[in-house]
Amino acid sequence: MSDELVEKLHAAVRPQCEAFEAQRATYRRQVVRTSLALVAVAAAGSLLFDDLLIYGLCALTGAGIVIAVVAGIRSSRLTGYYKTAIMPEIVARICPGATYSPDEGIPYAMFAGSDLFRTPDRYSSEDMIAGTIGLTKFQFSEVQAEEKIVTHTKNGTQTRWQDIFRGFLFIADFNKDFRGRTTLTPRGPLGALFGGSDRVKLENPEFMKRFDIRSTDQVEARYILSPSLMERLVALSDKYGRGLRVSFTRSLIVVAIPSGTDHYEASVWRSITSHKALQRDILSILNLTAIVDELNMNTRIWSKR
């Protein structure tokens, strides 16, 4: 089903994609020409100097930097086009009424409120898609949360940034009302060896194999995690891998899906059609919006409407 749908969506944005590819070809030509000219000047210039090797290397490095900057500027223009002309069209077709805001993201308070991760030193979020499927309001965006690692060695202090989480954060209105907080995190190799009063033991062994469940309210955790929802979450975890984390807080469900790639970006060097970049972005939106149905969030037979 999804192959057919991806093909259909592809066809819907074909004119924009063709315009994109034409622009990309022009930019790429410009970058290549600039590069060749710079390299030629650098090579010719270096012949005038005695110390050919050192001058040549410096000139080539300089040329390389200029080329990278020019290509970067051109790529960001292409990304701008991709985000304003192609992405909104795809989002609107997948989920009518939904909006795509490239510069907006999930607020930090929501990330922190999910209680799924350690406190980061740096947080950023962009490419927000928000809308309603059936009765369920949802929003998701790319999130990067990092911590600062400072190491002291003989050669001085080194600082690097390490990901706490990089991927999509999907937030939706859940179909039941609840007051406490219940979190599902991947079960570690030691399992539930170190218990705690907030740990919840449930009846579904497949579910228990995948998740470490903690809750501020034992009864509420079971009210949320009904036998059928546990089955659905097992299936979702199989689809996305073991890194999946889920939090239920303030009547919302927060699903964190790790992903290493930066989505919804364009480059002068990469065709959006032949390199499957567009297909990957379409699939990411299809899969994320499908969570609403996969977790049966539109059922409103409880007191929450």
Added chain:
Amino acid sequence: MDLSIILILLAALIVIVIPVTIYNRLVRNRNQIDNAFGAIDAMLKKRYDLLPNLVETVKRYAAHESQTLTQLTGLRAGKGYQELDPTAKAGFDREFTAAARSFFALAENYPDLKASENFLQLQRTLNETEEQLSAARRTYNAAVTEYNNSAQTFPSSLIAGLFGFGPRKVLEIPQEERATPDLKKMFDN
């Protein structure tokens, strides 16, 4: 440190600290069961308090359906939930599902009833209560399983035997058609 002191400390650990820890854990687990049972009781009360609404709704939309009406009023028998004894509570738990089912079956024949805001509200509240009751039962069972595991596995079984921590029974989670669990025993405990 003197070897004899180490041995004395070790003996103290075996004779006092370990048994006390095990005993405390058993007591904590038993309290958890009582706590979880309290949650079931609270949910049953919530369900019980829905009865007047059910009766009123039937009276308003299907007054001549005397059988359902009698069934529903019979369940409440003019008493508050706290006045019920364990046998009556268990009986209510058993009979409520059947009464609720006949109430919903009734709605099929009365389109006005089925479409009324009152009915829809009741239906949602009932679904909610049933879901929470089921969660409370599952919590109770998890607490019982944890307690039984402590009371029946070595070495805590020794302490359990010594202080009379007998095994408890888990509730059977009722399927729609199946009879309800034997709550009376639980209330009697």
